[in-house]
Amino acid sequence: MASKNLGNDSYIGYLHGKDKIKLLISRIASYAFLVFVTVLSLAAFYILLVNATRSNNEIAAGFSLLPSINIGTNLQSVMEETRFNIFKSMLMSFLIAGATGILTTYFSAMTAYGIYVYDFRGRNLLYKFIMVIMMIPTQVSSIGFFDMCQQLGLLNTYWPLIVPAVASPVTFFYMKQYLESTLPLEIVEAARVDGSNEFRTFNTISLPIMKPAIAVQLIFAFVASWNNLFLPNLIISKKDLYTVPIVLSFVRSDLNSQFQDLGYLYMVILLSILPVVIVYVILSKFIIKGVTLGSVKG
Numbered sequence: 650m651a652s653k654n655l656g657n658d659s660y661i662g663y664l665h666g667k668d669k670i671k672l673l674i675s676r677i678a679s680y681a682f683l684v685f686v687t688v689l690s691l692a693a694f695y696i697l698l699v700n701a702t703r704s705n706n707e708i709a710a711g712f713s714l715l716p717s718i719n720i721g722t723n724l725q726s727v728m729e730e731t732r733f734n735i736f737k738s739m740l741m742s743f744l745i746a747g748a749t750g751i752l753t754t755y756f757s758a759m760t761a762y763g764i765y766v767y768d769f770r771g772r773n774l775l776y777k778f779i780m781v782i783m784m785i786p787t788q789v790s791s792i793g794f795f796d797m798c799q800q801l802g803l804l805n806t807y808w809p810l811i812v813p814a815v816a817s818p819v820t821f822f823y824m825k826q827y828l829e830s831t832l833p834l835e836i837v838e839a840a841r842v843d844g845s846n847e848f849r850t851f852n853t854i855s856l857p858i859m860k861p862a863i864a865v866q867l868i869f870a871f872v873a874s875w876n877n878l879f880l881p882n883l884i885i886s887k888k889d890l891y892t893v894p895i896v897l898s899f900v901r902s903d904l905n906s907q908f909q910d911l912g913y914l915y916m917v918i919l920l921s922i923l924p925v926v927i928v929y930v931i932l933s934k935f936i937i938k939g940v941t942l943g944s945v946k947g
Contacts, residue, residue, distance in 0.1 A: 694922075695714075697915060697918060697919055697922075698716070698919060699713065699714065699715070699716045699717075700911070700912070700915040701720060701723060701912070701915040701916045701918075701919040702716040702717045702718065702719060702720040702723070702912075703716070703717040703719055703912055703915075704717065704719040704722065704723075704912050705910050705911045705912050705913075707719070707912075708911040708912060708915070709911065719912055720916075722912070723912040723913055723915070723916035724916055726910060726912070726913040726916070727913060727916050727917055727920065732888070732899060733888060733891050733896050733899065734889075735893075735896055735917055735920060735921070736920075737889075738891050738892055738893050738895070738896045739893055739920065739921065739924060741807070741890065741891075741892055742874075742875055742892045742893040742894075742924075743875075743924050744807075745807055745810050745811055745874060745892065746870075746871045746872075746874035746875040746924075747871065748811045748814075749810070749811055749814040749870055749871070749873075749874040750814075750866075750867045750868075750870040750871040750874065751867070752811065752812075752814045752815050753814045753815070753817045753820050753866065753867075753870040754820060754824075754863045754866045754867050754870060756815045756816075756817075757817050757820035757821040757823075757824050757866070758824045758855070758856065758859055758862075758863060759851060760779075760821050760824075761821050761822075761824035761825035761827075761828055762824075762828060762851050762855050764776055764825060765825055765828045765829060765832070766834065766837055776825075779818045779821060779822075780818065780822065782816075782818045783818035783819055783822065787879070787880070788879065791879070791880075791883060794809070794813075795883055795884070798884060803884075804884055804885075804886075805884070805885055805886060805887050805890055806884075806890075807890070809880070809884050810874070810877070810880060810881060810884065810892075814870070814874070817870070820866045820869075820870065823862065823865075823866060824859065824862055824866070827859060827861075827862040828855070828859065831858055831859070832855060832858055832859075836854060837850060837854070837855075840854055860935050861935060863935075864932040864933075864935035867932055868928065868929055868932050868933075871925070871928050872925055875893065875894075875924070875925055876894060877892075877894060878894035878895065878897075878898065881894060881895055882894075882895055882898070893921045896917070896921070897917070897918070897921055900914055900917050900918065
């Protein structure tokens with residue numbers, strides 16, 4: 650029994666013969682599989698990074714794992730593009746995705762908090778209604794949404810891409826499940842006894858507990874908004890307002906035409922995914938911190 654309380658390495662020391670060999674083989678196989686999956690996941694990104702530094706002739710000549718010296722030339726080609734401004738599109742997409750992520754996570758967390766904490770008539774019915782809405786694809790209501798935006802004069806603006814993010818059934822469901830597993834109702838009751846109002850209790854007690862869940866959903870919401878082509882393509886028709894997915898649709902059309910500068914194309918794609926990588930790197934520490942905190946408490 651004493652050996653069960655020891656760490657993994659100490660536990661291996663207590664094993665003998667075949668059991669020890671089997672455990673070591675199992676661990677080596679697990680690590681080998683994880684390394685293989687990691688390399689496989691990063692391979693496409695590495696190839697993209699390498700091709701963004703190569704010229705069109707070098708890319709046409711064949712595959713290479715070594716970067717070249719043409720990154721400046723490819724970047725200059727992107728900056729001289731006259732059909733669109735990729736950097737302005739990246740800025741606009743970043744603002745839209747950032748606002749969408751913040752609105753989605755905050756209001757979904759607030760809705761989940763209200764349904765989880767408060768016991769009121771119709772709570773279960775409201776929860777089921779939100780779950781039904783979650784099953785309806787966005788494309789089903791696109792025609793009515795377009796007509797509404799046209800009547801309100803919101804076409805060629807970013808508001809239709811941001812404001813609807815307030816209602817996100819998928820994020821709400823995740824937040825509610827997380828609250829049920831991490832937030833005891835006794836904490837909320839204690840805050841009320843101490844004189845804290847409901848809004849302050851949510852912002853100062855519940856939100857800090859939900860940081861890992863908020864970080865995860867913020868990443869998902871940001872990436873979903875950043876990659877969204879359907880709705881921006883429906884609402885925006887002015888070139889000055891193009892978002893990154895619309896710009897990438899032009900790049901994709903170049904692949905099917907006589908356009909030959911593949912180095913330029915890879916550079917555009919690389920620039921378009923860099924903000925997503927940066928956001929993930931920034932927010933991932935909150936996910937790791939939350940998991941570590943949960944394991945210590947457990």
